[in-house]
Amino acid sequence: MSSTNFRAAESDFAGQTNFELSDEFLLFNDWLEGDPPLYVSAFADSPANPINEVGESGENISPNGGPSNGESGSIKEKKEVKERVAFKTNSDIEILDDGFKWRKYGKKKVKNSPNPRYSNKTSIPTSQIHMFYVVLTIFICDNRNYFRCSVGGCPVKKRVERDKDDPSYVITTYEGVHNHQSHSY
C-alpha cells in the first residue's frame, strides 16, 4: 500500500513548476517502509494550485481535474507562493517524526469543525453535570498547531491539523525547504 501510493504522489508533483520535492518526501518514504499500516497520500496546496489529491493508484482525484501546471492563476500576485507540501496521514497521533526537529510556536482552535473533539481540559468535576456540560460546550474544538524548524536560520514551517472531513486523518503541511539535513543523518 503506502510506499507505492506515496511514490505515485511524488511523481505526480515532479512535473510541476513552483514545486520542488524536498527531504521530507524521502524521509516519509523511509518511515512508511517501517510502518506499513498507515495510509498516506500527498497533495499540493497553494493559491495557484488549490488541492490536487492523489488516489491509491496515483490518479488525480481532485474535483478540479489534473495536476496544475504550476502557472500562477488569478490569485493575488503580491502574495509570494512558497513551496508547500501537505501530507494526509491516517493516524491516531498528530505529531509524526519526519526526521527534523520542530519547535511549536502557536496553536489555534479551528472554529465550526464538523468533527468536534474535546480539548485537554480534563480536570472537570464529573459530579457537577451542569458545569461539565458548560465546559464542554466552551472547549469543544479542533486545534491547529504551528511549528518552526528548530535549526537556527532554517525557514521551514509546518502546520498540523485534523482533516475536517475525516478526523481519523492528520493533515501535515510543510512550507519551505530545509537548508540543512535532518537530525537522523
Added chain:
DNA sequence: CGGATTTGACCTGCGC
C-alpha cells in the same frame, strides 16, 4: 537552568 511548550494578545488580510 536552559530549552520546549502553552496560551492570550496582537497583527494582518479579507469579505461584507
Added chain:
DNA sequence: GCGCAGGTCAAATCCG
C-alpha cells in the same frame, strides 16, 4: 469601517 479568521509573538510555565 467593522468583524472574523488565520497566523505569529512573547511572557509565563513546564520539564528534563
